Amino acid sequence: MDELKLRILTDGKNLGDGILKVDGFVNHQVDPVLMEACGRELASRFARVGATKVLTAEISGIAPALTTSMHLGVPVVYARKHKPITMPDQIFLTLTPSHTKGRMVELMVSPEFLSSEEKVLIIDDFLATGQTIMGLVRLAEAAGATVVGIGALIEKRFEGGRDMLSDLGVQIESLAVISDMSNGKIVFAD
Amino acid sequence: MDELKLRILTDGKNLGDGILKVDGFVNHQVDPVLMEACGRELASRFARVGATKVLTAEISGIAPALTTSMHLGVPVVYARKHKPITMPDQIFLTLTPSHTKGRMVELMVSPEFLSSEEKVLIIDDFLATGQTIMGLVRLAEAAGATVVGIGALIEKRFEGGRDMLSDLGVQIESLAVISDMSNGKIVFAD
Numbered sequence: 225m226d227e228l229k230l231r232i233l234t235d236g237k238n239l240g241d242g243i244l245k246v247d248g249f250v251n252h253q254v255d256p257v258l259m260e261a262c263g264r265e266l267a268s269r270f271a272r273v274g275a276t277k278v279l280t281a282e283i284s285g286i287a288p289a290l291t292t293s294m295h296l297g298v299p300v301v302y303a304r305k306h307k308p309i310t311m312p313d314q315i316f317l318t319l320t321p322s323h324t325k326g327r328m329v330e331l332m333v334s335p336e337f338l339s340s341e342e343k344v345l346i347i348d349d350f351l352a353t354g355q356t357i358m359g360l361v362r363l364a365e366a367a368g369a370t371v372v373g374i375g376a377l378i379e380k381r382f383e384g385g386r387d388m389l390s391d392l393g394v395q396i397e398s399l400a401v402i403s404d405m406s407n408g409k410i411v412f413a414d
Numbered sequence: 415m416d417e418l419k420l421r422i423l424t425d426g427k428n429l430g431d432g433i434l435k436v437d438g439f440v441n442h443q444v445d446p447v448l449m450e451a452c453g454r455e456l457a458s459r460f461a462r463v464g465a466t467k468v469l470t471a472e473i474s475g476i477a478p479a480l481t482t483s484m485h486l487g488v489p490v491v492y493a494r495k496h497k498p499i500t501m502p503d504q505i506f507l508t509l510t511p512s513h514t515k516g517r518m519v520e521l522m523v524s525p526e527f528l529s530s531e532e533k534v535l536i537i538d539d540f541l542a543t544g545q546t547i548m549g550l551v552r553l554a555e556a557a558g559a560t561v562v563g564i565g566a567l568i569e570k571r572f573e574g575g576r577d578m579l580s581d582l583g584v585q586i587e588s589l590a591v592i593s594d595m596s597n598g599k600i601v602f603a604d
Contacts, residue, residue, distance in 0.1 A: 245500040252501070253491045253527040256484040283492075286476045293447040301443045302473075310435040311442070337443040 225265050225399040228377060229412055231258060232400055238408050242352075242380060250349055250377060251284035262399055263291020266347060266375045269397045270296070273372040275345035277301060277338070277358050281331055288377050289347040296345070301338060303331040303363060312336070315408040320359035323352070331359045331376070340368030351376035351398050354385025360390065378402065380411055415455050415589040418567065419602055421448060422590055428598050432542075432570060440539055440567060441474035452589055453481020454536060456565045460486070462487045463562040465535035467491060467528070469550050471521055478567050479537040486535070491528060493521040493553060502526070506556045510549035513542070521549045523557070530558030541566035541588050544575025551582065568592065571603055 237245040249255040258376055278300040281290035286302050293300035299412070304311065311334050319328045338344070344364045346357055357374055364371050379386065379398030382405070386396055404411035427435040439445040456478070470479035470489040476492050476509035483490035492509050494501065509518045528534070534554045536547055547564055554561050561584055569576065569588030572595070576586055 236547070239500065243499065246528065247498075247500050247524065249489075252494060252498070252524060253489050254480060255489055256480055257487065259480070283476070283494075284475045284489055287480055290444060290449070290477055293444070294450055299439075299443050299445055299446065304442060304473075308437075308442075309433065310429065310437050310588060326423055334442060336439065337438065408555070 225262065227258060229400045232378070233410060236410060238405050240408070242383060242405055244317055244380070244402070244405065244410070246269070247379065248379035250287070254287050257412070259287050259290050261347050262288055262377055263293075264295045265399060266292040266397065267295030267376055270345050270373045270375060270395065273345065273395060274343050275372055276341070276343045277345070277369075278347055279303065279333075279344045279364060280347050281305070281356050281360060285348040288349055292345070292347050292375065301333060301336070303333050303360060305329050305331065316363045318359045318362045320333065320355050323355070331356075331363060333363045335367065338364065338367040342367065343372045344369045345373045345375065346371060347375045347392055349377050351379040351385045351389075351396075352383040354388045357385065357389060361389075362372070373397070380405065415452065417448060417451055421445070422507065422568065423600060426600060428595050428600050430598070432573060434568065434570070434592070434595065434600070435604055436568065440477070444477050449477050450481050452478055452567055453483075454485045455589060456482040456587065458487030458572060460563045460565060460585065462533050463535065463585060465562055466531070466533045467559075468537055469493065469523075469528070469534045469554060470537050470604070471495070471546050471550060475538040478539055482535070482537050482565065489527070491496055491523060493523050493550060495519050495521065497522055499554045506553045508549045508552045508556070511546045513545070518571040521546075523553045523581050525557065528554065528557040531561040532557065533562045534559045535563045536561060537565045539567050541569040541575045541586075544578045547575065547579060551579075563587070570595065
């Protein structure tokens, strides 16, 4: 998606070690016009998978998942990392490694909002190692739901997440695929 | 806003102690159609305050703030509770009491995205004691920015937040104002 790629080149920063700073338009500050366009594009690419629910992880997945769900017209669920007092005691919980925090984090979804009938489209801001998305896949599977697609705004292909997720046999879409961030570069795959 | 009030009566749950569970359409699971309508309504009520930026706090403020910012056509910034590695060392930080966590939480904004020229519209899911919103006000003031309005989806008027915030002399809007939650009731103010 040219609009997003151009913005990454203009306002994104390669901080080294594979860290792409997109705080000015994706997380911390969000450009709502761009985010709405990204949601429209993701919804369009997944128009035929029959999703009944969008699933993401707090925090930075919320914006792209919400705009995607707006265009698909289905609810969005964001997995929580800390259990709020309003969540029931019996929940779906999985652990995923957080590469920014250097430890495992919990991802929790209430059974109230994920059932075995659901066809789940997973949306996140980044597809990098794929660990967070794989955690969301496990949550969907724990509920007996079917994962029908995986979408991300930005993919760091050199971190291998797509390869791991391809075993699932579902459609995977990223709006901007970065193939190389060595030596301060930001190189797109296409 | 009738659409939101009806949904609170239908799907909200009064858990006692002033806790309103709206996990099925506001947080955890979000109804994108309702959230988009709420954002449109908030944007309409603040159409004349000249906001250049929407400010909220992660996590559950993100959805209403994003849809409001979409309709105003200005960026949205969500204050972080944990410092990501992409955030600079010199930041605006304040502490607010979290009544669900029973302790103080940090709210942080990068000076990159909040400057003294900004006219800030603060949006959150709840206006209850007003402590989180007051924390956002302090962050805006630390940046030298001007707060031009405060909006929430749901106000628990009996927790007194509006009274505290009224000293600021800015427009305050809530889409559903609850005046009484005693004995399992959910009573709207109007």
